[in-house]
Amino acid sequence: MAAEVRWLCFVALIAFDICLVLASAPFKRFEYKYSFKPPYLAQKDGTVPFWEYGGNAIASAENVRIAPSLRSQKGAIWTKAKTNFDWWEVDVLFRVTGRGRIGADGLAFWYTETKGAYDGPVFGSSDKWVGLGIFFDSFDNDNKHNNPYIMAIVNDGTKEFDHQNDGTTQLLAGCLRDFRNKPFPTRARIEYYMNTLTVLFHSGMTNNEQDMEVCLRVDNVVLPKTGHFGLSAATGGLADDHDVLHFLTSSLHPPGQAPTAAPAAPRVSEEEQRKLSQEYADYQRKLDMQKEEYRREHPEAAGRPQDPDADPDVWFESDSQRELRQIFTGQSQMFESLRELSRKLDEVVGRQERALSLLGQLGTGGPAPQQLGGAPGQVQVGDTIRRHEVDAILNNQNTILSTARELRTFIMEVHSRADAILQAQGKGTGQGAGAAFDLHTLAGELRDGLNALKRDAAAQRTGGPPAGGCPDPPSCVPPTVFLIAVVVQLVIILGYSMYRDSREAQAKKFY
Numbered sequence: 001m002a003a004e005v006r007w008l009c010f011v012a013l014i015a016f017d018i019c020l021v022l023a024s025a026p027f028k029r030f031e032y033k034y035s036f037k038p039p040y041l042a043q044k045d046g047t048v049p050f051w052e053y054g055g056n057a058i059a060s061a062e063n064v065r066i067a068p069s070l071r072s073q074k075g076a077i078w079t080k081a082k083t084n085f086d087w088w089e090v091d092v093l094f095r096v097t098g099r100g101r102i103g104a105d106g107l108a109f110w111y112t113e114t115k116g117a118y119d120g121p122v123f124g125s126s127d128k129w130v131g132l133g134i135f136f137d138s139f140d141n142d143n144k145h146n147n148p149y150i151m152a153i154v155n156d157g158t159k160e161f162d163h164q165n166d167g168t169t170q171l172l173a174g175c176l177r178d179f180r181n182k183p184f185p186t187r188a189r190i191e192y193y194m195n196t197l198t199v200l201f202h203s204g205m206t207n208n209e210q211d212m213e214v215c216l217r218v219d220n221v222v223l224p225k226t227g228h229f230g231l232s233a234a235t236g237g238l239a240d241d242h243d244v245l246h247f248l249t250s251s252l253h254p255p256g257q258a259p260t261a262a263p264a265a266p267r268v269s270e271e272e273q274r275k276l277s278q279e280y281a282d283y284q285r286k287l288d289m290q291k292e293e294y295r296r297e298h299p300e301a302a303g304r305p306q307d308p309d310a311d312p313d314v315w316f317e318s319d320s321q322r323e324l325r326q327i328f329t330g331q332s333q334m335f336e337s338l339r340e341l342s343r344k345l346d347e348v349v350g351r352q353e354r355a356l357s358l359l360g361q362l363g364t365g366g367p368a369p370q371q372l373g374g375a376p377g378q379v380q381v382g383d384t385i386r387r388h389e390v391d392a393i394l395n396n397q398n399t400i401l402s403t404a405r406e407l408r409t410f411i412m413e414v415h416s417r418a419d420a421i422l423q424a425q426g427k428g429t430g431q432g433a434g435a436a437f438d439l440h441t442l443a444g445e446l447r448d449g450l451n452a453l454k455r456d457a458a459a460q461r462t463g464g465p466p467a468g469g470c471p472d473p474p475s476c477v478p479p480t481v482f483l484i485a486v487v488v489q490l491v492i493i494l495g496y497s498m499y500r501d502s503r504e505a506q507a508k509k510f511y
């Protein structure tokens, strides 16, 4: 009964936890004004929308090289606008690569009240910042062989970064992770929600996005209400390329406080609308004219991709091509399904292990749980019966059964023999009646005799010498009496023999 109650409590607790987790999961909204990602990361003019970069930083369509692998380079990129949300999550995909076994100096992620410098002393940006800095420190300044290192430092604008000790005197928390020269891009997910700062890190050893692990988690972190996001990097005597492939920001909102929809676009007046339509029509006409002009100037280009009749291969596919494409699509789908299956299998295995470990804890935590009443299918928890034990029990049962069978046959045999004897006795009573009668009377006589003897003995005990005098008959005959009796007997025998002799002598005389 106690085991059932414990189980019910356990299940209820898990359900409650799940509800709690689901209910407390924050609402997440992507913030494009605080993000950048390829393709078209940088515009043709080299600018990154909503961002400003400087120093030795270079932005391309695919990434932002915050500091290149040259000596003493410094660069940074900062959001133009300040944030307008309390809690956030930033996903930074980056690569730190260099030809050297050791690199320098490192990369920094910033969330600060004001924008920092583009060529400052702390990993390429300003010292004495107000807010958060997360540093990916490649170079081991204090020679403690503990770099590359990831750490978080919150500054109120008074502290100078302790380069001599690699910031170890100031950090909130950190973790030793190598992020240089990895086969796949490394990734950091920095979450600031309800004053808890969490940094997850992906080592770049796999291309599975889910392989993130916790680097640090700190509670009660207080950051400026609003601020700028930034990235900076620096090189020294040694140099790495510091490339950031994407920077994705999401605002986090507690359940029940979902953000209001973006303000509706200002209404366009009818006049403006007509003007815009006119502009669009003009643009369309101009484009057509330009196309016509191009065709006139390049007659050899005419009839190419634009014209399906000129090159059917570009526009149409043959049967075999279609078949190949279908096979390819089918295989891709199969591959996707397999991957999904594999993922689910992993999940199931994980859950099973968790459940087993919990059961193990339950088993060791208290008295061995009993089998649940009313659920005959359930196995005993904690100490399950094993196969060989079941086999042993079955063998024992078989032995017991065969022994019982042998016993039954034996008893039946005895019974039949007893029957036979009884029958034989029943027949024999008529024939041997005389002998049996004799025996019976003899036994009766013997019993009577014994009874008489008993009576005599009792009488002698009550009427004889007082108790304690001489209870044993042999000791009741004193030696003198015994001798007298012997002498009397001898005298009688002698007298009798003498009497007989004299009688014989007299008889001889008469003959």
Ligand SMILES: [Ca+2]
Residues within 6 Å of the ligand: 105, 137, 138, 139, 140, 141, 147, 166
């Ligand atoms: Ca360092």
Ligand SMILES: [Ca+2]
Residues within 6 Å of the ligand: 139, 140, 141, 142, 143, 144, 145, 146, 147, 165, 166
């Ligand atoms: Ca160090």
